[in-house]
Amino acid sequence: MFVGRFAPSPTGVLHLGNLRTALASWLSVRKAGGRWIIRMEDVDGPRCSRDLGEMQLRDLAALGLESDAPVIWQSARGDAYRQALAELHRADRLYPCLCTRRDLQLLASAPHAEDGLRPYPGRCRGRAWEGFDRALRLRLPDGAVAWEDRLFGPQVEDPGALTGDPLLFRRDGCFAYHLAVVVDDGAQGVTEVVRGADLRSVTATQIRLQGALGLPHPAYVHLGMVAAPDGGRLGKRAGALGLEALAARSVSPAEALGWLGWSLGCLDRPGPCAAPDLIGAFDWTRVPKEEVRVPAAWA
Ligand code: GLU
Numbered sequence: 001m002f003v004g005r006f007a008p009s010p011t012g013v014l015h016l017g018n019l020r021t022a023l024a025s026w027l028s029v030r031k032a033g034g035r036w037i038i039r040m041e042d043v044d045g046p047r048c049s050r051d052l053g054e055m056q057l058r059d060l061a062a063l064g065l066e067s068d069a070p071v072i073w074q075s076a077r078g079d080a081y082r083q084a085l086a087e088l089h090r091a092d093r094l095y096p097c098l099c100t101r102r103d104l105q106l107l108a109s110a111p112h113a114e115d116g117l118r119p120y121p122g123r124c125r126g127r128a129w130e131g132f133d134r135a136l137r138l139r140l141p142d143g144a145v146a147w148e149d150r151l152f153g154p155q156v157e158d159p160g161a162l163t164g165d166p167l168l169f170r171r172d173g174c175f176a177y178h179l180a181v182v183v184d185d186g187a188q189g190v191t192e193v194v195r196g197a198d199l200r201s202v203t204a205t206q207i208r209l210q211g212a213l214g215l216p217h218p219a220y221v222h223l224g225m226v227a228a229p230d231g232g233r234l235g236k237r238a239g240a241l242g243l244e245a246l247a248a249r250s251v252s253p254a255e256a257l258g259w260l261g262w263s264l265g266c267l268d269r270p271g272p273c274a275a276p277d278l279i280g281a282f283d284w285t286r287v288p289k290e291e292v293r294v295p296a297a298w299a
Contacts, residue, residue: 002035003037005036008056015242017196019260020260023063023278030279037069039072040071041180043174043176059242059244077180078175084213085179089129092139095139119163119164121164137168144204147204152222157204159207166205185215186215221284226292227293231291255270257272266286
């Protein structure tokens, strides 16, 4: 069964980039006759809210994108994540990490890397097990991972150089993104992951984690980003370019959808439409690899 998913974090408004990812994933699934699911990635307790998640679901529904199965909220999935950690511990793949944010800044060994993308240098790798109430990292095996991106083709990447040993459990008691995303893609039988190009650098790491948990590897597509008219980043914060901000500029959901469909290669020019109108023309070979910019009139 072909299963695709859209997995937003309910930390803000879904902007045109997020909506484009959702639409591409939905179109790919509809074209293949599979199942499309929405998963709310609200593991990062303090930054997520149920209200924001509900608002995101309403915006997706306004575009005609609704989950074929009940929406899963990761905040309710602690047992599954704990079980996965126990399994990794039994296989001796976890170690406690006592590094503080400041230690990590001082240790950063890749001056070219953007903030937050520096690989963990492995300072705590030799630490003895101290129980499940510490921050926990996965010990990555050495070597590169070969994987295929449906848009960008074959990739060979060393996760040790991109993320280093990923954090799976945080000191504040939250399960970390890598653990939750991999466990749930496995549990939900996801066969195709569509997400933004900003997450391309974590894919090799997640493939390693799938391997450590004995889970199958889904296919991956990393979409070019949607940028502001001046090329800047679209933020997810309040006031970001989402459906509400567009409505204030008299842009209807149908017009937004037409622009998104055009940006994915389904239409010759943007114009109001409904999601099912785009299915016939959707094809990954027609989706541009480059970043797209929102129309200046909308910003
Ligand atoms: N929840 C992540 C985000 O909103 C996306 C996770 C994924 O697609 O793998 O950035």
